[in-house]
Amino acid sequence: MSLWLKLKARRQLITAFRLAGIYRKITDDRFIYPRIRNLSITESSTKITFTLPTGIDPKLLQKHFYVFEQSFGKAELSGEVKTFTLTVSKQSLPKKLTYNKEEILPELSGFEIPIVCGKGKEGWQAYDALTEPNCLISGEPGGGKSTQLRSILSTLIQTKTPDELHLFLGDLKMSEFFLFRGVKHVKSVCIYPEEIAHTLRHLEGEMRRRSELLNQYGVTHVNKLPEAVRVPAIMLCIDEFVMIMDDKEMKRILIQLASLGRALQIYCVFSLQRPSHDILDTKIRGLLTVRMGFRTTDFQNAKIIGTPGSERISKSTPGRFLIKRDELTELQAPYLTEEKAEKLLAAYKDQNWQNHSFIEKAADPIRLTEGDVFEDVN
Numbered sequence: 001m002s003l004w005l006k007l008k009a010r011r012q013l014i015t016a017f018r019l020a021g022i023y024r025k026i027t028d029d030r031f032i033y034p035r036i037r038n039l040s041i042t043e044s045s046t047k048i049t050f051t052l053p054t055g056i057d058p059k060l061l062q063k064h065f066y067v068f069e070q071s072f073g074k075a076e077l078s079g080e081v082k083t084f085t086l087t088v089s090k091q092s093l094p095k096k097l098t099y100n101k102e103e104i105l106p107e108l109s110g111f112e113i114p115i116v117c118g119k120g121k122e123g124w125q126a127y128d129a130l131t132e133p134n135c136l137i138s139g140e141p142g143g144g145k146s147t148q149l150r151s152i153l154s155t156l157i158q159t160k161t162p163d164e165l166h167l168f169l170g171d172l173k174m175s176e177f178f179l180f181r182g183v184k185h186v187k188s189v190c191i192y193p194e195e196i197a198h199t200l201r202h203l204e205g206e207m208r209r210r211s212e213l214l215n216q217y218g219v220t221h222v223n224k225l226p227e228a229v230r231v232p233a234i235m236l237c238i239d240e241f242v243m244i245m246d247d248k249e250m251k252r253i254l255i256q257l258a259s260l261g262r263a264l265q266i267y268c269v270f271s272l273q274r275p276s277h278d279i280l281d282t283k284i285r286g287l288l289t290v291r292m293g294f295r296t297t298d299f300q301n302a303k304i305i306g307t308p309g310s311e312r313i314s315k316s317t318p319g320r321f322l323i324k325r326d327e328l329t330e331l332q333a334p335y336l337t338e339e340k341a342e343k344l345l346a347a348y349k350d351q352n353w354q355n356h357s358f359i360e361k362a363a364d365p366i367r368l369t370e371g372d373v374f375e376d377v378n
C-alpha cells in the first residue's frame with residue numbers, strides 16, 4: 001500500500017475530526033485528536049481504526065457522521081465506547097438484488113437453521129438460528145421488512161423438511177403470510193390477536209414438554225435427545241409484534257420463548273415498524289440479539305433498534321439495511337416478489353393443510369388495526 005495514500009487518509013481523518021469537533025482541547029493551541037490505531041487500504045475499501053481520547057462522548061461520532069461522509073464519501077462506522085472503525089468502500093451495493101435460489105441456497109450449507117440476510121460488500125451474509133435464535137427486523141413502512149420475512153421463510157422452507165421445521169406465523173396486518181397457507185411446514189397462520197394468544201399458549205405448553213424431556217434424558221439441548229423422542233425445530237414469526245406487546249399475558253410468553261428457546265429449538269423472528277423504548281424494553285431487546293435495521297425516520301429510532309446509521313438509508317433503496325450481530329454491516333436484502341414466492345412455495349403445499357389456530361367465525365374475533373395501537377394514525 002502506498003505510503004502517500006496512507007498519509008492522505010490520515011490527514012483527511014484528522015481534518016474530519018477537527019471539523020466535527022471531536023477532540024479534547026488542552027490549551028488554546030493544543031488539541032488531542034483520536035489516535036489512529038490501524039489503517040488499511042485495499043482495492044475494495046479503506047479501513048481506519050481509532051480510539052477516542054478519554055472524556056470524548058462517542059455520540060459525537062454519530063451526530064457529526066455527515067462530516068466523515070462529506071470528506072470520504074459513503075462510509076460505515078462500527079465499534080463502541082472508545083474504539084471505532086471507519087470503513088469506506090470503493091464498491092457500492094446493488095440497488096436491487098433479485099432473489100435467486102441457485103445463488104442463495106449454496107451459501108447456506110453447514111447451517112442447521114439458516115437465516116438468509118442479504119449481500120454486502122464482502123458477499124452473502126446468513127446466520128444460523130441454532131446459535132443466534134432471536135431476530136428483530138425493524139424500520140419505517142416501505143423499507144422492506146415484510147419482503148425480508150418472506151425471503152427468510154421461503155428459504156427455510158426450501159432447506160428443511162416439514163418434519164424438521166414447524167412454522168407458526170402471526171400476521172395481524174393480514175397482508176403477508178397468506179402466501180404461506182397450505183405449506184406443509186406451517187402449523188398456523190394467525191391473523192387475530194386471539195389466534196396468536198392461542199398459538200402462544202400452545203408453544204408455552206410445548207416449551208414445558210421439551211424442558212421435561214431434557215430433564216428426563218439428562219441432556220442440555222433437544223438435539224441430543226434419543227432419536228425416538230426427537231422434536232422438530234420451531235420458528236415463531238410475527239409481522240408487526242407491537243400489536244401484541246400491550247397484552248401482558250402474550251408478552252410474558254413471548255419473553256419466555258425468546259429466553260428459553262435456544263436449548264429447546266424454538267426460534268423467533270419479529271418485525272416492528274416503529275421502535276420505541278416502551279415496546280422494546282431492555283429485557284426484550286437483550287433477547288433479540290440479531291437486529292436488522294431497515295430505513296428509519298431518525299437516529300433515535302435507529303439507536304433503539306441497535307443499528308445507528310439506518311436513518312441515513314435512502315428512500316430510493318428499499319431492501320437496504322444494517323445488520324447488527326457482532327458487527328454492524330450494510331446489506332441489500334434479496335428481493336423475492338409475491339408472485340415468485342407463490343411459484344416457489346407451490347411445491348411445498350398440501351391440499352389437505354389445516355390451520356391449527358383457526359378460530360370459528362362465531363367466536364367473533366376482534367380485529368386490531370394500527371389505529372388501535374399507534375396514537376398518530378388516523
Ligand SMILES: Nc1ncnc2c1ncn2[C@@H]1O[C@H](COP(=O)(O)OP(=O)(O)OP(=O)(O)O)[C@@H](O)[C@H]1O
Nearest residue numbers: 096140141142143144145146147318319333334335
Ligand atoms: N429487497 C428489496 N429489494 C428491492 N425492493 C424492495 C425490497 N424489499 C422491498 N422492496 C420494495 O419496497 C416495497 C415495500 O416493501 P415491504 O412491504 O417489504 O416494506 P415494509 O417495510 O414491510 O413496509 P410495511 O411496514 O408498510 O409493511 C415493496 O413493495 C418493494 O417494491
